[in-house]
Amino acid sequence: MAGRFLLKTGQTEMYHWDFYTVAQSFDLFLIGLRTTALYTIGSIMIGVVVGLLTAFARLSPWIVLRVLARTYQEVFRCTPLLVQIMWAYYALPLLIGVTIPNYIAGLIMLSLYVGSFYAEIFRGGINAIDKGQTEAGLAVGMSNAQAMRHIIMPQAIKKMLPAFINQSVIQVKNTSLLYAISIAELTYMTYVVNGETYRPMEAYTLTAILYFSMLFPLTQFADYFERRMRRSD
Amino acid sequence: MTPTEEPIISVKGLTKSYGALEVLKGIDLDLPAGEVLAIIGPSGSGKSTLIRCLNMMEVLTSGDFAFHGRKVTTGFKDKGDMLGAGTLRRKVGMCFQHFNLFPHLTVLKNVTKGPLVVLKEGPDKTEAFARELLGKVGLADKCDVYPSQLSGGQKQRVAIARSLAMRPDVMLFDEITSALDPELVGEVLQVVRELADGGMTMVLVTHEMAFAAEVADRVVFIDGGKIAEEGPPRDVMMNPQSQRLQQFLSRFHA
Numbered sequence: 001m002a003g004r005f006l007l008k009t010g011q012t013e014m015y016h017w018d019f020y021t022v023a024q025s026f027d028l029f030l031i032g033l034r035t036t037a038l039y040t041i042g043s044i045m046i047g048v049v050v051g052l053l054t055a056f057a058r059l060s061p062w063i064v065l066r067v068l069a070r071t072y073q074e075v076f077r078c079t080p081l082l083v084q085i086m087w088a089y090y091a092l093p094l095l096i097g098v099t100i101p102n103y104i105a106g107l108i109m110l111s112l113y114v115g116s117f118y119a120e121i122f123r124g125g126i127n128a129i130d131k132g133q134t135e136a137g138l139a140v141g142m143s144n145a146q147a148m149r150h151i152i153m154p155q156a157i158k159k160m161l162p163a164f165i166n167q168s169v170i171q172v173k174n175t176s177l178l179y180a181i182s183i184a185e186l187t188y189m190t191y192v193v194n195g196e197t198y199r200p201m202e203a204y205t206l207t208a209i210l211y212f213s214m215l216f217p218l219t220q221f222a223d224y225f226e227r228r229m230r231r232s233d
Numbered sequence: 234m235t236p237t238e239e240p241i242i243s244v245k246g247l248t249k250s251y252g253a254l255e256v257l258k259g260i261d262l263d264l265p266a267g268e269v270l271a272i273i274g275p276s277g278s279g280k281s282t283l284i285r286c287l288n289m290m291e292v293l294t295s296g297d298f299a300f301h302g303r304k305v306t307t308g309f310k311d312k313g314d315m316l317g318a319g320t321l322r323r324k325v326g327m328c329f330q331h332f333n334l335f336p337h338l339t340v341l342k343n344v345t346k347g348p349l350v351v352l353k354e355g356p357d358k359t360e361a362f363a364r365e366l367l368g369k370v371g372l373a374d375k376c377d378v379y380p381s382q383l384s385g386g387q388k389q390r391v392a393i394a395r396s397l398a399m400r401p402d403v404m405l406f407d408e409i410t411s412a413l414d415p416e417l418v419g420e421v422l423q424v425v426r427e428l429a430d431g432g433m434t435m436v437l438v439t440h441e442m443a444f445a446a447e448v449a450d451r452v453v454f455i456d457g458g459k460i461a462e463e464g465p466p467r468d469v470m471m472n473p474q475s476q477r478l479q480q481f482l483s484r485f486h487a
Contacts, residue, residue: 130333132333133333136329136333136334136392136395137347138322139288139290139322139326139327139329140326140346140347140348140350140351140398140399141319141322141352142347142350142351143319146350150346150350151335151346154337155336
């Protein structure tokens with residue numbers, strides 16, 4: 001048993017990398033990359049709107065809004081995204097009797113998922129601004145909405161940005177779960193390439209490199225921004 | 234005050250409660266044009282709550298509140314004959330203990346933001362007026378600086394200019410020197426003194442007893458949520474009637 005295991009490891013040490021075969025399918029990786037980018041951007045844009053509305057709902061004086069917003073947040077934060085996507089694609093259609101195309105189920109669930117986390121980031125950023133700032137705005141005759149727009153938000157956005165970027169980085173990676181409902185994003189296309197070339201080592205390594213080169217600049221920017229912000233405070 | 238002169242601010246039977254805690258227990262107060270009114274009293278007496286009611290920063294629990302004879306409603310917008318809190322606050326400026334300057338804006342933009350958003354008078358006119366006001370409070374050279382680079386006294390003077398930019402009828406000063414280092418108090422009080430000399434109607438909550446005695450036309454002593462004594466500073470401060478006020482003042486004379 002031990003001998004066979006050693007033998008196997010010995011074989012892997014001699015593994016012969018062959019990126020050429022995989023590189024021939026690079027157009028498939030490009031399709032995957034493009035799809036990943038589209039779902040990321042789309043779900044972040046919808047997620048920002050959902051997150052803002054949810055954050056304001058949670059800060060509103062009406063308890064019904066607060067409870068609704070909180071319920072949505074907890075449902076989406078406390079269940080796995082993969083389960084949400086599967087549920088929207090396989091279970092929800094049974095419940096309502098309407099087929100939901102995979103791209104719609106995928107986009108909506110990604111957006112609602114990230115929106116629930118964005119809402120918490122936005123709410124935290126707004127709450128972090130001293131109450132005296134709102135009062136100073138009101139004291140010169142601004143409405144609550146005007147004070148929010150001209151006084152609170154410009155300051156809150158600065159505070160939110162590092163956490164926002166961080167959550168968005170996670171979001172790029174979360175699009176990989178769409179492979180489960182056959183959406184042709186990067187991870188799914190890697191699976192396809194692997195099926196055609198039988199080179200899982202190269203295919204998945206290349207995909208990992210592609211994800212990394214997209215996200216590494218983003219995390220660096222977040223770090224840079226956070227350092228700069230600390231200095232300006 | 235002659236009967237034809239209507240007070241700028243008039244409150245009757247004002248009460249304010251937070252849950253079961255009644256902070257103000259029936260205040261009657263008229264503020265005629267041009268008067269400088271000082272509110273004094275021990276911590277927790279309700280004097281800050283009172284001044285914050287005068288621009289609807291706190292909503293009254295009960296009582297009547299009129300501004301230039303028009304009743305004030307709790308909503309932001311005017312309602313029929315009633316004046317909305319938004320309209321009221323354009324005409325009633327307020328400065329705070331902790332300045333509350335906008336840290337993301339330069340000194341000049343701190344002053345112009347309110348007029349630009351609320352009055353919409355045009356950027357050139359607004360900026361010219363803001364520069365004039367900053368000159369009056371002695372900060373003409375600080376227009377492009379951010380608040381974090383200012384001393385406490387400078388910050389409070391910017392805050393005063395910011396309120397004046399709305400061309401208010403009344404200024405409310407809520408303990409504006411309490412957060413300052415002692416050596417910076419004088420420069421802020423000097424600005425207030427000049428405003429008073431210029432005829433500005435104002436209410437100040439203060440612990441600066443000597444200053445209140447010097448600049449105020451009338452002093453109100455609040456104790457336990459009620460007006461315990463009021464009158465010209467000479468009477469109230471030099472000749473206090475109640476034991477509470479005597480006790481309160483003795484701490485400052487020492």
